[in-house]
Amino acid sequence: MEAAGATAGATATATATADGSSKPRRSSSRQCSICNERKAALKRPKTLEQICRECFYVVFEEEIHKAIVDSHLFRPGERVAIGASGGKDSTVLAYVLSHLNRRHNYGLDLFLLSVDEGITGYRDDSLETVKRNEVQYGLPLKIVSYKDLYGWTMDEIVKAIGMKNNCTFCGVFRRQALDRGAALMKADKIVTGHNADDIAETVILNILRGDIARLSRCTLITTGEDGPIPRCKPFKYTYEKEIVSRMLISKSWTTFLQNAFTLNAYRGFAREFIKDLEKIRPRAILDIITSGENFRISTSTKMPEQGTCERCGYISSQKLCKACVLLEGLNRGMPKLGIGRVRGEDGRRRQSKQANDASSLHRKQSGTLEF
Numbered sequence: 400m401e402a403a404g405a406t407a408g409a410t411a412t413a414t415a416t417a418d419g420s421s422k423p424r425r426s427s428s429r430q431c432s433i434c435n436e437r438k439a440a441l442k443r444p445k446t447l448e449q450i451c452r453e454c455f456y457v458v459f460e461e462e463i464h465k466a467i468v469d470s471h472l473f474r475p476g477e478r479v480a481i482g483a484s485g486g487k488d489s490t491v492l493a494y495v496l497s498h499l500n501r502r503h504n505y506g507l508d509l510f511l512l513s514v515d516e517g518i519t520g521y522r523d524d525s526l527e528t529v530k531r532n533e534v535q536y537g538l539p540l541k542i543v544s545y546k547d548l549y550g551w552t553m554d555e556i557v558k559a560i561g562m563k564n565n566c567t568f569c570g571v572f573r574r575q576a577l578d579r580g581a582a583l584m585k586a587d588k589i590v591t592g593h594n595a596d597d598i599a600e601t602v603i604l605n606i607l608r609g610d611i612a613r614l615s616r617c618t619l620i621t622t623g624e625d626g627p628i629p630r631c632k633p634f635k636y637t638y639e640k641e642i643v644s645r646m647l648i649s650k651s652w653t654t655f656l657q658n659a660f661t662l663n664a665y666r667g668f669a670r671e672f673i674k675d676l677e678k679i680r681p682r683a684i685l686d687i688i689t690s691g692e693n694f695r696i697s698t699s700t701k702m703p704e705q706g707t708c709e710r711c712g713y714i715s716s717q718k719l720c721k722a723c724v725l726l727e728g729l730n731r732g733m734p735k736l737g738i739g740r741v742r743g744e745d746g747r748r749r750q751s752k753q754a755n756d757a758s759s760l761h762r763k764q765s766g767t768l769e770f
């Protein structure tokens with residue numbers, strides 16, 4: 400990605416759409432509503448203001464800086480792992496964070512951390528993007544793979560379980576793999592490219608699922624402060640369309656990758672719902688986040704207690720963490736073992752017993768990296 404302002408003077412305009420494609424738009428003859436000097440180059444998706452590209456660069460980055468400062472996201476000297484998937488959000492995040500770190504002297508020791516899930520034709524391609532970012536932004540890169548950590552690639556998991564439930568494996572293993580990679584690299588924090596749209600979607604999903612525990616933390620800009628390594632979302636207030644605009648307007652990005660496998664259907668519904676709301680009322684995304692922040696959970700509601708997995712020591716509210724249960728199922732040839740929600744004590748006991756019983760069975764060797 401180019402440095403802010405590097406494309407000053409160009410007049411082409413692009414409107415970012417929800418799926419990331421760009422619609423050419425006739426150049427506006429309006430003046431920028433911020434500087435009132437240059438010609439407007441785009442309509443800001445968040446506010447619908449017509450602004451020039453230089454002012455867009457500035458407001459885009461300064462809003463992220465404000466979110467970082469207001470919520471005391473980092474402390475000088477911290478070592479920060481940028482979860483780098485090679486997709487649009489984390490690529491823009493790597494650029495913006497390294498830029499702000501220099502400009503505002505955050506004093507952070509930044510590096511890129513990628514998880515290679517082992518998805519042929521998808522992650523191997525996007526890892527090439529991350530390797531380019533390593534050189535472009537001068538940030539060291541660490542790659543950890545599912546194969547090394549768990550003994551299985553996603554391609555092998557999909558062969559075992561099919562297309563329907565593979566999202567569960569991918570999400571659970573990726574979350575843990577990021578933590579394990581960050582721990583190996585002695586990171587103090589992990590940052591991810593989750594944006595305002597992602598957070599609003601998650602609020603809706605947690606309401607639909609009645610998942611009080613997740614609802615109470617999904618709007619936090621930093622989570623996991625009681626776990627091994629806190630995770631931060633500097634794009635909490637940044638709209639997806641603005642991230643896409645930031646890429647399109649710099650002309651150095653024309654494509655980005657979508658999930659190679661299926662998008663979880665329920666999340667897909669929440670995404671469509673939010674995009675429809677945004678069309679009617681651009682502020683809807685921020686409003687949903689604010690609503691999520693303002694939910695108060697009754698003090699009589701029983702919340703899951705955080706402990707550690709008996710097998711691997713990773714954080715878990717059950718005896719065994721979800722990753723260990725899923726892995727056990729895979730290794731025993733019962734890949735559906737940990738799929739689905741476990742309701743109530745009986746369900747939890749049943750699932751934990753199934754996974755524990757398996758310890759006597761022959762297990763596939765899993766992983767070369769230590770926890």
Ligand SMILES: Nc1ncnc2c1ncn2[C@@H]1O[C@H](COP(=O)(O)OP(=O)(O)OP(=O)(O)O)[C@@H](O)[C@H]1O
Nearest residue numbers: 482483484486487488489490512513514591592593
């Ligand atoms: N394989 C990975 N390696 C490292 N970090 C990842 C990986 N996959 C996702 N992440 C982190 O989690 C964030 C959310 O990922 P997700 O796939 O849900 O969304 P996304 O909108 O497609 O993000 P992106 O455009 O950055 O790929 C990413 O922005 C990135 O920071």
